[in-house]
Amino acid sequence: MRSRAVTGPRHVLVIGGGVAGLVAALDCVRAGIRVTLVEKADRAGGSVATETVAGIRVDTGAESYATRQGTVRRLVDELGLSDSVVQPAAGGAWVRLPTGVSAPLPKAGLLGIPSNPLAEDVRRVIGWRGAIRAYLDRLRPVLTIGPERNLGDLVEKRMGKAVLDALVAPVTRGVYSADPTDLDVTRAAPGLNNALTKTGSLSGAVASLRAAAPAGSNVEGLRGGMYTLVEAILKELRLREVEIILGVGVSELHRPSPDEDAPDAAEEPAQTERAAQWRAILDDDRAVDADYVLVATPESTAFRLLEPLSEEFAGEEPMQTPTVELATLVLDAPELDNKPRGTGVLVAEAVAGQRASGRQVTAKALTHSTAKWQWLADEAASGHPHRHVVRLSFGRLGQPNPSLELDDDALRALAVSDAAEILGLALDERQVVGFARTRWVGTLPGAAIGQRERAQRLRDAAIGIGEIDVTGGWLSGTGLASVVPDALAASARIRQLVVAAYRAERAASDPHTRTSMNDTSPDANTP
Template identity: 40%
Template structure:
């Protein structure tokens, strides 16, 4: 055996002797586990609940399996698609059929969101569709944006303060806030402009107005689909990851809650202890904080956040819309016709049925009352007299802030810096990477690469 062959054999043996314990079976944990397993490391994945996937899940309603959690991914960066291709799921890729965006909770009833906007900020306040939502008073106030001096690049990254200063309260309250709350669960005051809309500050400075910056930014955006999914939703991705881990001999366990992590590293379960060279914490934010707090000083307790999402199977074909409500105007933040967004789901339902999803601002404790409240609010938002509900359910889904949340990147960087200081310890998940598969997957790949490189090469 040559020296090179001997070195490779020693490296392979080292990998086989390295035990990796991944705590959490959402997408981040599954991806991190796969990255370690495919180089020969011995992997144990522990999921506290009875199913893998985290916020990705599906349930049977009216005889049809439908996604009730995360159901699509951004194509930006190509990271999710690369994983899809690696798992031989390319034939299942399906593009989104974008829904028409509307705003509810405005005078005169729901109205179409103006087409020429970024984060709800209008390029042209004189557009009749803008005037329909903010009225003449709002239009004239927004027009002052053209008369104000431009900002210096980077001077104001707070979305709320930027838009209120330049275009006024009505633009923020009736156009911007419905989108930031409905899509990300964030008030405009919590959104970092330069992360949510990269280049907008520069475009504002270049054009001299916020509206001009919006127009320029929209003109520079590439075309093509930006959201995809798989036939059957994202559950096939979870299933494929679990199968691939099985192919590599990984030990994947559900119903296995970790009580604590001891230095060394030792993972403590209720009736078992696992020694490991590498521990990857891939749990939700609150659970990760509980496990990491004894080992890294910067981790602080975090209240768990959830979205109360009601899925409705109804008779008929409601309009293909996603309706975003003005905060405080009603019991829901978003209503969307999911079956119109995903043609594969419409085909499975057949003619005469549709799936509507409504996100409640604060759900009643009684599930029946919550479903009834969501159905009534959805009919109003979609402009339908009443909905004939065939089947329904409510899911309380874990959430994490997007990268565009103010302070998110800095907080995540502090956690990562502290974790890097503890050899063999890693952390992944939406609470550090930002929400969305396009953020979660490459972050999990990078963290797994850091850990396995350190373990194998020092």
């Protein structure tokens, strides 16, 4: 039997229902392209997730988005969610040192790099000795170190170990789940090297970049949680009759041969037919035929699907990425009413030769969610005036994550103990009225050294297969502000292929159009 033909509008199969896949599917269907979306999990959204804990709907994944470039905000507005946009509270984050001392994270900085090393809020964290060493950056000529790509090396050479370990490392571990030495300056802090050359100091470069940044918060959230974004996209996809298949993965992707059998081929509608370019075999043995495929899965799944189709993928291993766990606690704790550590705390780790005191914590960061988001505080306090939500995160790139070995009871106990130590309070497990754990297989940060080049090489290899494209956090880097524009770029390339196909069809069916398109002689348009 001949391979099943594809009929009607051009058909795109999107594999992966995380935010990247959802955004790409939405962009394609808005352009009039037929879309089928397949997601292995029972729910869509990927790392944007929600759970009801102690009667409160909380984010168990991404809780906000960066406002840079405005791409996510435009999507939010297009989906009719403008009235739900909220800014975090102004309290700001703190940093906890290995000595047990906690202090507000200096505000006039970039990735923890201070613009004024002698400022009081900087000295509270690194002391006078660290501040004076950091101030030497102002006196040291730029050319004494030359251009530096490694963020950790740049900070240490210019400002010293105190700034690196107590300010910058906690921020990058919290934002990227990676050490500063793993990050590329040009990716983690665009424009910083150029500003350093112009101003003559790292602190001056940070000051100039902050002065040029637009006023306002650099992150936003949504009232009701970030999963409302996913729900809004799903609603529009269904209204536009996108076929959404949840709970089933794709086991194989191949180009069907002319004589390949396809079940239910006789049921295809009587429309103009064309040969299917791609066939996806689902885990339940169903087959989905399409003109184009957009792979929007995690890296390991993308490799599995693309290795048989590309020598580039077959010759390279997926990257080892961190497995991160979030422990969400809902507490009845009056002592948290005054927000003792602002909106949350980043944890600085003890380094070799450094004396630590007090109980060392396992979590890399804590977010006091009800201090950060007023809508959540209002919801939590309804009927429970002293109820709070805190989230603790465990795990980072290149380090084993001890939380993965714990059962739920042990992780809950660790989370309570770490929260008490980080917040400087005598919290008790009896105050816990709700607990949830969420495990995420992370991605290599887009700012990791060499990652942007690797991602572009693999993206080019996938596109080179033909009628296929790729997107996702493993290519763009983490965070909605990276994922959403990457997905839109991938869907734009698919849309360009669709336009080219329609033009080719029109040229083939209309002799006059074919002549005018193919004849490039000087007299081609002479009457």
